[in-house]
Amino acid sequence: MAHAHAVKRYSGLMDWLTTVDHKKIGILYLISGGFFFLIGGLEAILIRIQLWKPMNDFVSPDTYNELLTMHGTTMIFLAAMPIIFALMNAIVPLQIGARDVAFPFLNSLGFWTFFFGGVLLNISWFTSTGAPAAGWTSYVPLASPMYSEGQGVDFYVIGLQISGLGTLVGGINFLVTIINMRAPGMSFMRMPMFTWTAFITSALILFAFPALTVGLVALMFDRLFDGNFFDPSSGGNVVLWEHIFWIFGHPEVYILILPAFGIISEIVSTFSRKRLFGYSSMVFATVLIGFLGFMVWAHHMFTTGLGPVANSLFSIATMLIAVPTGIKIFNWLFTLWGGSITFTSANLFAIGFIPTFVMGGVTGVMLAAAPADFQYHDSYFVVAHFHYVIVGGLVLGLFAGLHYWWPKMFGRMLNEGLAKLTFWTFYIGFHLTFFVQHFLGLIGMPRRVYTYLDGQGFNGMNLVSTVGAILMGIGTIVFLINVAVTAAKPKNAPADPWVDGRTLEWSIPSPAPEYNFAQTPLVRGYDALWKEKMDGNKGMTPAEPLGPIHMPSPSILPFFMSLGLFIMGFGLMYHQWIFTGIGAALTFGCMFLRSVYDDHGFHIDPDELKDKGVKA
Amino acid sequence: MSELSHVDGQLPHEPEKATLEGRNKVLGFWLFLGGEVVLFGTLFSVYLALRDQILDGPTPQELFSLPLVAIATLILLTSSLTSVFAIQAMHRNNRTALINWLIVTVILGFGFLGLEIYEFMHYAHMGHEFSTSAFSTSFYTLVGFHGAHVAFGVLWISLLIAQLFKKGLTVVTAPKVYVAGLYWHFVDVVWVFIFSVVYLMGKVG
């Protein structure tokens, strides 16, 4: 270790607080995202209990509003996004043959800002004025200081602002990682589909989140500093908020669903033992969806009164998105066609995804027809539609990905029997919950209302929906039991546990060592590992001799930077300028330290690699 | 990795791109600027949507004084030029010239900030406060965001000057300076749109 700098290696809790290893950050994202998923799921079940019979008084109307606001906000920003980031962190660098991400330090900063933002938002439950209750879209004037007194919406604004910063940082990190860190031979058109979707998702994050940042700043100024952005009596405009929110919000929908498309592509191809059908058209469709995603935001606002010309344009643009999405559906079906399909739990989730997502897409096109939308708007039909794409699309995709990559992340195989039980309970529960909601909406049940009267024909279907929600809860619990059971077993997953692994992550041990690749692999084609298998090679050809590997040093600074933002957020909300100052000083102080002290990192010697049993 | 580039004891021509870390930093910063374009674009859109909602406050014609804006523009434009000279000095591996040009840039940045603070105080005095109207709120938010970017840039470049004194020009400090230069140009580019869209168009009516 001639030129290695002495770097302190932490263990235990300090290791997790200071880690800059993308695989560990992936696990941190998974744990905290999973935790928020459970909170959001609990809120959902409470909503469904309230609605199981007419005129129920299980929760008060105010609590119901808080529950539905926090359910939506938590699930989108604090559960779905982080679990997507968990898989991106754990898998994307491995799929492109990189030793690390481009910005390990920023990666850790992204996680901690998300985490503290989420914690801040959820602390609102324990305040005297309660959680935000203006819906996850936080429309003004409902969210304005006049109609939302108390601190609830302030928690929404500042919590999302802080966690949004983390997401933006994470997006930039993945863009640069995928552009600059690919292994030799890994050209863009050889990248696995999941990496492609991660790339486009990151680009959407980069261009959509700044709009949310501005929207939240404006709402914060209105609420905390007497601004007039959204106050009509002072010349402000309430429709402006809707525009800004959906200019961010619609790309956000694609930010969520594209990675699920990528996961499904990987799994369907692996378990059909076939090359993904129409790879280049898949890439094209992904890029096109990302592009069109920015031009359709006003389809959330057809009933605002934008006029027939605008409504028609946005209607057509929205329907256009069905074309690339249809390309993807057909490609998955043609990949399955004639393949030797294995129905592992991961593949069950993936195959279950396809028809479910098609149903969500079809109702999407129905909603895209502006005149019809005037009927569907703000009814349970909309609720059914977006749960079909987000739960039936994204969550099934995430479950599929977790079951597929679990051995690569943790070195242990999930129990297949329990996993299949998870699939069936969750899948049946899902359709029970949301299928009937289409009809509830069509016969006139409005969304976001805490109860309904007897004798309107809503009773039976609401009961079915509640039973389904409980079944989904059971499915989630079975998954948690599976995780617990698996954690007790020895770490013995082989490098390629599904035997038919096609991409680079299956060429290295499970779980991946901290340097990922002892020698950077040479990529000779699409489905790099599969190509070597077909050519009769045992593994990847290395692109470089064995040498010392440079690693970044762990750092506690990201944790404190985010803690500073957290303290600053509270200071702003309660006008405690001392706390604001302390928080800002902490954040900027950590930035100062990061800039002044160079991170030399450390080296892992080739001898050390051999000790750890790297096979040549 | 810094060791590798110092093998021959001399800095490469473009030291900011000599290491993978440097190239990552430059690319990542460019993408960040792409995001900043959307950030300022949203602020401009909000301003454009609300600029006619003046209520009882003073109108843009009464408020804006073009000579003041012209001076601020000249200062910021010149500082952008001096930061170009700084990067050129860096490419010539001339640390003294680099530091001097950066110092000039920082001084001009402070000059711009001083003018802006004076301007805001003057406006507030004329009854154009943050809460006066939707126009005033969106004006202060847009121009204030830009001012905050200038303030951050001034502090950042000052910190880099201190580091250049202490650590010298290396493949670690060079990407930082290069990226700060990009940032400074971007702040200037945003100002070009601010003086055109906010001040000049406001004066026209």
Added chain:
Amino acid sequence: MADNHATASEPKRRHRVEGPKKHIISFIFSIVLTAIAFALVMSGEMNTMFIYIMLIAMAVGQVFIQMAFWMHMKDRGHMYSIIGIISGVFVVFTMVIMALYWVWW
């Protein structure tokens, strides 16, 4: 990593120092465009719409020069920078249309 070896061995090859000339020309261009914009507004005689269009044209022209020369976007190896900035501009373009046409409907 692998490519560091390559760059470390070629510091001399492209060592042509560019002069300040074209940057000063860019600066003069920027000043002239700024001056025209200010002059147009101060003259105060012309049609408002015409002045608006001219102001935007002057600003875009000036920004284009500054980004190409001062931020080196015209140089090689800036493909991703250009894609990044253009994508941002595209999003902004839709937003400005939103602000101008749809907010007050």
